[in-house]
Amino acid sequence: MNKTIRFDYANARAFVKQHEWEQLAPAIEIAHQMLHSRTGPGKDYLGWVDWPEQYDRDEYERIRQASARIQSDSDVLLVIGIGGSYLGAKAVLDILGHSFYNLLPKSKRRFPEIYFVGNNISPIYISHLMDVLEGKNVSVNVISKSGTTTEPAIAFRLFREWLEKKYGREKAKKRIYITTDKQRGALKKLADDEGYECFVIPDDIGGRYSVLTAVGLLPIAVSGANMDALMQGARDARERYMVMDLSDNPCYQYAAIRNALYRKGKTVELLVSYEPQFRYFAEWWKQLFGESEGKDGKGIFPASAEFSTDLHSLGQYIQDGMRHLFETVLSVRKPAVDLTVQEDPADVDGLNFLTGKRMGYVNKKAFEGTVLAHVDGGVPNLLVEIPEATAYYLGGLIYFFEKACGISGYLLGVNPFDQPGVEAYKANMFALLGKPGYERQKAELEARLRENKTYLTVEETAAYLELPETFIMEKIKQGRIRAVHDGNEYIINKEQFNHHLEEIRKLREFEDAARHEPIPESYDVKDED
Numbered sequence: 001m002n003k004t005i006r007f008d009y010a011n012a013r014a015f016v017k018q019h020e021w022e023q024l025a026p027a028i029e030i031a032h033q034m035l036h037s038r039t040g041p042g043k044d045y046l047g048w049v050d051w052p053e054q055y056d057r058d059e060y061e062r063i064r065q066a067s068a069r070i071q072s073d074s075d076v077l078l079v080i081g082i083g084g085s086y087l088g089a090k091a092v093l094d095i096l097g098h099s100f101y102n103l104l105p106k107s108k109r110r111f112p113e114i115y116f117v118g119n120n121i122s123p124i125y126i127s128h129l130m131d132v133l134e135g136k137n138v139s140v141n142v143i144s145k146s147g148t149t150t151e152p153a154i155a156f157r158l159f160r161e162w163l164e165k166k167y168g169r170e171k172a173k174k175r176i177y178i179t180t181d182k183q184r185g186a187l188k189k190l191a192d193d194e195g196y197e198c199f200v201i202p203d204d205i206g207g208r209y210s211v212l213t214a215v216g217l218l219p220i221a222v223s224g225a226n227m228d229a230l231m232q233g234a235r236d237a238r239e240r241y242m243v244m245d246l247s248d249n250p251c252y253q254y255a256a257i258r259n260a261l262y263r264k265g266k267t268v269e270l271l272v273s274y275e276p277q278f279r280y281f282a283e284w285w286k287q288l289f290g291e292s293e294g295k296d297g298k299g300i301f302p303a304s305a306e307f308s309t310d311l312h313s314l315g316q317y318i319q320d321g322m323r324h325l326f327e328t329v330l331s332v333r334k335p336a337v338d339l340t341v342q343e344d345p346a347d348v349d350g351l352n353f354l355t356g357k358r359m360g361y362v363n364k365k366a367f368e369g370t371v372l373a374h375v376d377g378g379v380p381n382l383l384v385e386i387p388e389a390t391a392y393y394l395g396g397l398i399y400f401f402e403k404a405c406g407i408s409g410y411l412l413g414v415n416p417f418d419q420p421g422v423e424a425y426k427a428n429m430f431a432l433l434g435k436p437g438y439e440r441q442k443a444e445l446e447a448r449l450r451e452n453k454t455y456l457t458v459e460e461t462a463a464y465l466e467l468p469e470t471f472i473m474e475k476i477k478q479g480r481i482r483a484v485h486d487g488n489e490y491i492i493n494k495e496q497f498n499h500h501l502e503e504i505r506k507l508r509e510f511e512d513a514a515r516h517e518p519i520p521e522s523y524d525v526k527d528e529d
């Protein structure tokens with residue numbers, strides 16, 4: 001009989017009155033109904049609810065076969081994707097794998113090194129990764145539901161070229177695996193045209209809910225992790241967290257208590273772990289809750305911390321700073337490996353009282369002491385504990401948070417399954433990059449950018465004043481515009497000279513008007529700082 005994931009909110013109960021808790025029960029029931037009868041906002045994105053039961057078995061088999069192929073013909077798998085298209089796989093790999101897996105000698109490693117890329121726009125990151133690939137056999141899994149996300153698309157261009165250079169176009173095709181929409185999108189079309197093997201992100205599962213689909217499963221399978229156990233864990237969790245009754249459903253209790261805390265000003269939730277292997281699980285969780293709840297001017301801000309590391313940096317704030325925090329500690333009952341503290345005859349650090357103690361035990365005491373201190377400091381503490389860091393419990397944990405997030409979003413009164421706010425920066429970025437169709441926005445945004453700057457280069461000053469660069473340069477050289485050398489270029493402090501910008505413009509008008517007459521010597525735009 002499998003053990004269960006434990007949720008304990010005893011260290012938060014002092015912050016929530018009994019009637020506040022009881023009053024949430026009917027709201028939980030409504031949220032449960034909305035989710036299960038598919039009547040709430042975002043109802044077209046509830047495919048994840050029954051996915052652990054209803055996933056496509058044929059595709060699952062194809063994932064297994066593709067992973068075996070990658071394991072046999074590749075030293076490296078590159079996983080290209082961003083947000084929901086990489087965080088889940090990275091989280092699972094980090095927890096189930098070796099902390100330094102990619103660096104292990106080949107004799108200690110049975111499966112390919114795995115690197116995640118296309119999750120930033122950093123040329124440094126990509127060129128450094130290319131250095132690592134020298135002399136290695138590489139396969140690529142490109143993951144994008146929309147197929148048009150900028151970061152993975154740029155990375156894919158670069159690595160596709162890299163593969164084609166190394167293997168030739170035809171052989172490269174056998175090393176490219178695409179995970180995208182079933183029918184639509186640029187990536188799907190490219191995959192069909194080129195004959196890349198394709199896996200599906202179902203229409204009714206959003207990116208942040210997709211880790212148990214091909215999105216997460218292919219990289220997870222390549223890493224050698226047990227995807228059957230992962231799915232079984234999620235399946236059992238689905239069953240376990242189906243109960244509508246708040247008093248008997250830990251998943252709903254988590255949703256309820258965080259909502260109760262939010263209502264009284266605890267607007268930041270810190271997901272805390274004492275194992276660095278959970279770092280990316282927290283990143284996955286942050287996207288899950290951040291994109292699901294942060295809208296309509298509402299939502300708990302999901303943040304994370306790693307203890308005891310961050311107790312030496314953020315610890316002061318958590319203990320003593322603004323009281324808008326609560327913590328959810330993710331704990332593993334039994335560490336996968338343990339070490340013993342050695343005796344030091346000189347006892348220079350005074351720690352001989354720990355001699356013979358297991359490090360896992362010391363970590364546990366750090367955790368227990370911290371919880372008490374933080375609760376005393378006014379930080380409610382929740383605990384989510386898994387028996388062991390295995391694929392089975394991880395599958396359950398993923399489902400626990402996915403469902404809690406959906407319910408929590410409904411309690412908050414938002415659509416937990418859309419993310420309209422993510423588009424704003426994208427539209428601006430496209431406009432600034434000159435994407436066709438964005439011409440009007442481009443001019444407006446560039447004007448705003450110039451307006452918001454303190455320092456302008458010659459080029460920016462020229463654009464700002466709509467004057468030729470040569471004119472600005474000439475006036476700087478004549479000493480009529482004050483500028484300072486910054487490396488090879490001049491920069492102009494716009495704020496300092498703001499009241500003169502108009503005069504610089506006039507200077508130009510004078511010149512234009514009196515093209516044949518000299519500019520009056522007395523007109524000087526130089527000024528005190």
Ligand SMILES: O=P(O)(O)OC[C@H]1O[C@H](O)[C@H](O)[C@@H](O)[C@@H]1O
Nearest residue numbers: 083084085144145146149207422
């Ligand atoms: O899978 P993709 O379509 O490339 O999307 C990747 C990510 O980017 C977007 O900006 C969304 O906000 C995320 O929810 C999504 O996970």
